[in-house]
Amino acid sequence: MLMRTNDSITDLAAAVISPTNEAEVAGFIAESYARATPMRVVGGGTRLQCGTVAANQTLTSRCLSGIVTYEPGALTLIARAGTPIHEIEATLASEGQTFAFEPMDHRAVLGVSGAPTLGGMVAGNVSGPRRVHAGACRDHLLGVRFVDGRGRIIKNGGRVMKNVTGLDLGKLLCGSHGTLGVLTEVALKTLPAAETQQTIAFRRISVADATEIFARALATPYEVSGAAFHSGTAWLRIEGFSAQVDYRRERLSTLFRNREFEIVGEADSQNLWRGLRDLHHFAASSEPLWRILVKPSEAPAVVAALHALGGEVSLDWAGGLIWFQGSASGSAIRGAAGRGQAMLVRRSALSAGGSFPPEEPAIAQLSGALRRTFDPAGILNPGLMDK
Numbered sequence: 001m002l003m004r005t006n007d008s009i010t011d012l013a014a015a016v017i018s019p020t021n022e023a024e025v026a027g028f029i030a031e032s033y034a035r036a037t038p039m040r041v042v043g044g045g046t047r048l049q050c051g052t053v054a055a056n057q058t059l060t061s062r063c064l065s066g067i068v069t070y071e072p073g074a075l076t077l078i079a080r081a082g083t084p085i086h087e088i089e090a091t092l093a094s095e096g097q098t099f100a101f102e103p104m105d106h107r108a109v110l111g112v113s114g115a116p117t118l119g120g121m122v123a124g125n126v127s128g129p130r131r132v133h134a135g136a137c138r139d140h141l142l143g144v145r146f147v148d149g150r151g152r153i154i155k156n157g158g159r160v161m162k163n164v165t166g167l168d169l170g171k172l173l174c175g176s177h178g179t180l181g182v183l184t185e186v187a188l189k190t191l192p193a194a195e196t197q198q199t200i201a202f203r204r205i206s207v208a209d210a211t212e213i214f215a216r217a218l219a220t221p222y223e224v225s226g227a228a229f230h231s232g233t234a235w236l237r238i239e240g241f242s243a244q245v246d247y248r249r250e251r252l253s254t255l256f257r258n259r260e261f262e263i264v265g266e267a268d269s270q271n272l273w274r275g276l277r278d279l280h281h282f283a284a285s286s287e288p289l290w291r292i293l294v295k296p297s298e299a300p301a302v303v304a305a306l307h308a309l310g311g312e313v314s315l316d317w318a319g320g321l322i323w324f325q326g327s328a329s330g331s332a333i334r335g336a337a338g339r340g341q342a343m344l345v346r347r348s349a350l351s352a353g354g355s356f357p358p359e360e361p362a363i364a365q366l367s368g369a370l371r372r373t374f375d376p377a378g379i380l381n382p383g384l385m386d387k
Helices: 023-034 085-093 116-123 167-172 207-218 244-254 266-277 296-309 330-337 361-374
Strands: 040-043 058-060 066-069 076-080 141-147 153-157 182-189 194-200 224-230 233-240 262-264 290-295 312-316 320-323 342-347
Touching: 023 058, 023 141, 023 153, 023 182, 066 085, 066 342, 076 085, 085 116, 085 342, 153 244, 153 266, 182 262, 194 207, 194 244, 207 233, 207 244, 207 296, 224 266, 233 244, 233 330, 262 266, 290 296, 290 330, 296 312, 296 320, 296 330, 330 342, 342 361
Parallel strands: 040 058
Antiparallel strands: 066 076, 076 182, 141 153, 141 182, 194 233, 194 262, 224 233, 224 312, 290 320, 290 342, 312 320
C-alpha cells in the first residue's frame, strides 16, 4: 500500500487513495493488479452514484491537479485529471474562451458537494445543452494520458486534431466511467465564448409541438445552440456576436410567426440555460432520476409511455435527451424507453439493479473484450457498468 507521512496520499481510515502524480497512480494500480484487489475510481465524486461498485477502497484523482499548458492562440488546454472544472473555466474566461460542449454540473441534482474535475468530466463524456450545436465532450478531446488496469502508463493523441492518428483511445476512455483506465492528463480543444445570447420561449405547448419546433429550427442555418423543453415550455437559444444574434432571432421569429412566443434577454437567458443544464427543476426531489437517449423524432411516444408510469420529464438536445424523474421500476422505464437507452443517474433507497442500460449481444461481446484488454483482473470500478 502506498503511503506518505508528509502529504498522506493514502487515508487508511477512509480507504481513500489520493496519488499526487502519475507514477504513484501506476504503482498503486500495479500493486492492486498483482493482488487482484478491486477499487472504486472517482474524480471529485460528483458525477455518478456508484453504489454497485464492489470495492472497499477508492482511488481518486483529486490530488492530480493543475493546468499543464494553455495556449489561447492555439485553442488548446492540457491539464491534469484532478483539476477542478471551475478553475479551468475561470482560466478560459480570462481569455474569452470556454468549453463549447457546456459540461453539466451534477451536484445540485445529486445532492453532493465537492469539486467536479476535468477527469470526471471526460470519463463521463459530460455534455450540456450546446451539444446540439457544438458536439459532445469526446468531440473536443485531443489526447489523454492514463494508467490501465495493469498499472501501465499510456499516452494517446496529441495537442491538435490532426495529430490524432491510429486508434483513438481517448474516444474509448471518454464515457467509460473509469472502467478501462484512470485518466491522469487530458488535452482538450477550447473555443471563443459567445459575446451574447437570446432565447425564444414557446409557452403552453405539448412535447409533440416542442419536437416539431426543434426539428424546424435545427434544419435552418441559424445556429441554434440550445433546444430544451420542460413543463409546457420549449426554448431555443441563439448565441454569437450581437448583430448576428439579432439577425438570427428575427429570421427564426419569422419562421415561427404562426406561433406565440416571447424573447428572453441575455441575463435571464444565461440563468435559464444554467438551470436547464444542471436540472435545477429536479434538484429538490430524492426520487430516482433517469437519463434516456432517444431519436428526437421518437421523443413524443417515449414521453407518453413515461407519463403513463407517473413522474415528470424534461427534454434537452432537441428531444434526443429525456430526463425522467419517478419511482417506477427500472424494467418499466426501460420498456417505456423502447429503443432508447435509459441510465439511472440518481438512486433512491429502493432503487435496484445496475445504472447502465443493457447492451446488444455483439456490443456486449466487444465491451467485454475491451475490458479484458485494458483491465484483465477486473479491478477498475467492478460492477459499475454491469447490467
